[in-house]
Amino acid sequence: MKIFNRPSRCILIIVISLISLNVFGQKDDFIQSLNHQNHWVDSVFKKMNRRKKVAQLFFIRAHTDKGLAYEDSVAKIISDEQVGGLVFFQGGPVRQADLINRYQKLVNVPLIIAMDGEWGIGMRLDSTISYPYQMTLGAIQDNKLIYKMGQQVAYDFKRLGMQMNFGPDMDINNNPNNPVINYRSFGDNKYNVAAKGIAYLKGMQDEGLLTTAKHFPGHGDTNVDSHLDLPLLPFTRERLDTLEEYPFREAIKAGISGVMIAHMDIPALDSTKKLPSTLSRPIVTGILRDSLNFKGLVVSDAMEMKAVVKYFPNGEADVKAFLAGNDIIELSENSQRAIKLIRKVVRKDQISQTEFDARVKKILAAKYWAGLNHYKEVSTENLTTDLNRPIAKELVQQLSDAAVTVLKGDGTAIQMDALQKTAIVSIGVDKFTVFQQEMARAYPINSLFTVNKNAPATELKALLQTLQQFNQVYVSINDTRLRPASKLDYSNDVKNFITSLASNNRTVITVFANAYTIAGLPGIEKCGALLACYQMTDDLQRSAVKVITRQLQPGGRLPVTINSMFTTGLGLRL
Template sequence: MQTSIRPFQILLYFILGTIKIHAQDNKIKEAGSPEFLAVSTPWVDSVFNTLSKKEKIGQLFMVPAYSNRDEKSYEELAKLIEKEQIGGIVFFQGGPVEQSRLLNRYQSLLKVPALVAMDAEWGVGMRLDSTVSYPYQMTLGAISNNELIYNMGQQIAKDFKRLGMHVNFAPVVDVNNNINNPVINYRSFGEDMYKVADKGFAYMRGLQDGGIMATVKHFPGHGDTDVDSHLGLPTLNFSRERLDSLELYPFRYLINRGISGVMVAHMNIPALDKTPNLPSTLSRPIITGVLREELNFQGLVFTDAMNMKGVTRNFPTGEVELMAVAAGNDLIELSEDVELAISSIRKAIRRGVITWEEIDARVKRILAAKEWAGLDNYQPVDTDQLFAALNRREADVLIQRLADESLTLLRDNPPSYFPIPEPLLTTAVISIGSDFGTVFQRKLAAGKKVSSFVLQKSAGEGEIARLEAKLTQFDRVIVGIHDKRSRPRSLLDFSDPVLHFITRLSSLPKTSFALMANAYTLNQLKGIENARVLVVAYENSPFTEKAAAAYFLKELRPRGKLPVTVNEHFKAGAGLMIFQ
């Protein structure tokens, strides 16, 4: 049975939490200050002086917004934004034109324009239709050239600017060394903390050089967990020494280099705060003690979404937001009841749980960020030619380059294995996991003696047997394994007969494989380590399919390195280089 902290304990916890936390030996004295704090014009003070006490508290809240819902929901949100003079908006699913119209409407209701954010780890296509998606971070983790990741950050910044947004909740710098992690996984650059930090820095630089605030997450590190904090409260049972030497490293690295924002995860971490069932989001020792005092982070601290089960399971709405503010967060993301939360915070200030000095310091920090983002000279979003602006050819070129550079060759027996001259080889190309022909097949079949077959992920024994019989006619078989799901999980949702078929194909010397799926799925594909050729493209998209096909056409030399350890056959850093 889980126990929760009762209200009288909360007050005692906050009072005790205000005592200065003992500094650790590894305290960082000189951290890089975020750029937005260097802004020094009269705007911040002049705006601050116009705010009522209630409006100051309103600046601490970011509300969720969607552009794929009905007018009633838009009107309800508009009323809330106007009444509470909300400080920030986080956009989720919808379309770019409707989102821009709604944003213009919401901003018109505010005396201080809202700081607008999106959780767009792989670009605005993560949330909006008719826009561009870049590769997942696991795919980027295979790339050696971090300048390409910097370029991606710049392109994403262009999209944010065009859409009137200011904060990207990216990059993820969780070190993912747990194959069973249900929530980070493909969203991480990998298991090497140094590479995670370097690639996170490249992404951060691209965003911030493009005028968009980067927000590193999920502090203090969500990579080695097997519970999804959307559904429950993960516990990180590691020593302080382990956390310092691994999980905290990328955060420390980016803080020292001027990251604008840090998002705090919902995790229970006994080594940092022994309070039972307390999420890190609500922990003063973690946020004020470790993040602010030890790591000397001076930028904006964002909570993760406050409607997630990891934080709501043990604490009621209103109470949980109060705890988050008292712990040291600047911006409260996605409260389930903003009006109740604001009322709770005002009452807590009157009781002395939080001081106005603390609130004022946070409001001024938020206003400084708004000034850096250009909100001192707010302009509505121009919806004219918006689609064209968000679908630039330069973006497609970059995505293809990223896909090409990430392609990783894990197995390659000599091409001379085939005694038949290549022009005379008969080739079968199978796309497994697709319902129809693929880009991978079309590129391989162009002008070649190639026959294409499709095998759905739910195929049964009879269909597989008929295909297997046909394959005996071919000298060479190239198999594409496609995960068509929008989120590439560690396990393929293929039927057992299909998985067994892949194992049988792996034992045939004439068979080569291209995996357009999460690298961790290799652990599920028994015998794949015996394949004659195996290339990994990490995810399924037209760009990764073209990259994989280009390898078999001898148009591309793979340069990628596996960013995670899958099993004893496929370890982090693996990747053959072909020079001939």
């Protein structure tokens, strides 16, 4: 029986051809693209000698805040070694764009430009937008907002001439005292972490940005900062499989383009003493590549960190990272030395030629997928304006609105009488806050007070007496530190002052700090109402006031457990 007549068969063949050529505008994701032969990749690869192939594995550090001599030294390394990519750190957007243009002219094969942008390029650059921290995002119930954030972050990266984000962080932060992940995580619930991370990475990848889930197999339950020493992860294989690895497995199923390996000692996965997971072939190749079937880019965490170089100095770490199966060796202490050592390893057949070639081609394929086969200079015209566009600022406010979490209180407790004498107190600051200014509009019979985080006991006692004259008190607790840790850096006197304020049920307290800090403020639960806002930004302060004045229905839910009273998933509606 004939299924097709000749004209139908011709139409079918044409349609299939159009789909394979993406004529309908559907671009393969990076992982899918690896299934197709790529003539550009093959052509570039054939022109490279072994040294240049090895150099493609190396991504080196770059800054725009260290002066011309530093920039020139980076330029010399790029020109001499023809490395595969750069990782930019602190600086400014226009300076960085100019520097990217300069550096790209020094290479025969365009560089992949990467950055840690967990909350956008504002994580590293001045004069740009910072989106909420991932812990704040963990409170949001509408993951479509996080997808939109991914799209906007991708725009910023590409507008600046960057192709790869070392994010999202997909660690499960189930240790409140974690010194290095903490607020960088979406929380302590593995399903929420996976869902939020996937929404974020899909938003970025759908806009053509390479992404990197980190830090495999999970850095969330450590009490050591791997920048300073090697953390030990003492858990069973079963626990690691079911908990720590879960978000990474889900991200791999969702098509994540890259995974970054953590520097951790994990005896259940590799019993070699003091061996960072980055340097472990059983972990990098055996588990990530083979067991989890990850086909994308495997990225080492920074190879200059103490967790690695303390135990494997003089380039040994770079060689071990290469042999373990990492595609990208990030921030080697000495890339020139490392390239030379790895060339020797390849020459001595300590790795198969097939595996080596495949890794180099994968990096070239990433460059092709990101559009570097048609490299264009970054235009600096209107750059700062483009990076601070209204649609992005509006999204930051929407994300902030969606994150506010009510831990205690109903509508009456939160929105007290606007015609009563009201005290509005901000703690941890030395000038009036946006929260106070916005609240003053809603409560016109007001007095504003600020309390320094180290205010003397005599001053605090006098203020407590003054506040007794008011019918109601609104308090904001603020952490102004760049890294909002799980414990406030307030004096004990100030913490006791907060306890005294909370003992009055006509007090509403809003915490613009890491949610874990609430556990260190005994008696805070006695206040009339308590709101968690996770970090101190102008947007979140405006969002909190919207909730207090009942202009906004709170939708946030706690992404972490604080104590027995305030547990993961708690979030009251009014």
